[in-house]
Amino acid sequence: MARQIIHTDKAPKAIGTYSQAVKTGNTVYCSGQIPLDPVTMSLVQGDMRAQIKRVFDNLMAVAEAAGGSLADVAKLNVFLTDLKHFALVNEIMAEYFRAPYPARAAIGVASLPKGAQVEMDAVLELQD
Numbered sequence: 001m002a003r004q005i006i007h008t009d010k011a012p013k014a015i016g017t018y019s020q021a022v023k024t025g026n027t028v029y030c031s032g033q034i035p036l037d038p039v040t041m042s043l044v045q046g047d048m049r050a051q052i053k054r055v056f057d058n059l060m061a062v063a064e065a066a067g068g069s070l071a072d073v074a075k076l077n078v079f080l081t082d083l084k085h086f087a088l089v090n091e092i093m094a095e096y097f098r099a100p101y102p103a104r105a106a107i108g109v110a111s112l113p114k115g116a117q118v119e120m121d122a123v124l125e126l127q128d
Contacts, residue, residue, distance in 0.1 A: 001025050008065035011058040012036035015113065021062050028066040028124040032079070033058040034116035043114055048085050049092065055120050056096045063124055072124040073102040079119040083108045089118070 006021035006028065007013075014020060014031070021030040035044045035054035038061070044054040060070050078089055086106055093101075102122075112119045 006030075006062060006066045008061050010038055010061035010065070012038045012041055015041075021066055023066050023126075026126045026128065028063070028068060028072075028126060030059060030062050030066075030122040030124065032077075032119045032121040033062070034113055034119045036114070036116075043116060048088060048117060051116065051118050052085075052089055052092045055118055056092065059120060059122055060096070063122070066124065066126070068124050068126045070096050071098070072126050073097070073122045074125045075123040076102045076104045077121050078104065078106045079109045079112060080106065081109060081112060081117045085118065 001024055004023040005019045006023055008020065011020055011033065018031050021028050033055050035051035036042065037044050037054070038058065044050050063069050063072060080086065083106065089106065
């Protein structure tokens with residue numbers, strides 16, 4: 001089965017040696033997204049709500065470039081520099097996802113690239 005590299009200008013370009021996502025068969029492995037504006041490649045301005053929304057928007061753009069949507073997310077990993085924001089992630093996630101929700105992990109980390117406070121990656125299973 002051939003691998004397909006997924007790229008879209010609607011999400012931030014890779015800031016290192018990785019692809020935005022890799023599709024193998026019906027499975028899409030999305031790299032971590034931080035709250036970078038895809039045009040300026042700078043952290044989005046605003047509060048934690050703005051950062052979380054930007055991350056979901058970036059993941060959505062990559063999912064769509066792969067031929068799917070956030071409804072195809074089977075597993076979501078959330079990395080936070082402060083787990084006190086976990087309730088806010090839940091609140092905003094409900095704006096982007098409907099039941100049945102994907103499997104998920106929330107992990108507290110010491111720091112993230114470019115000083116971001118949140119990063120998320122996902123695994124999608126596309127429908128035939």
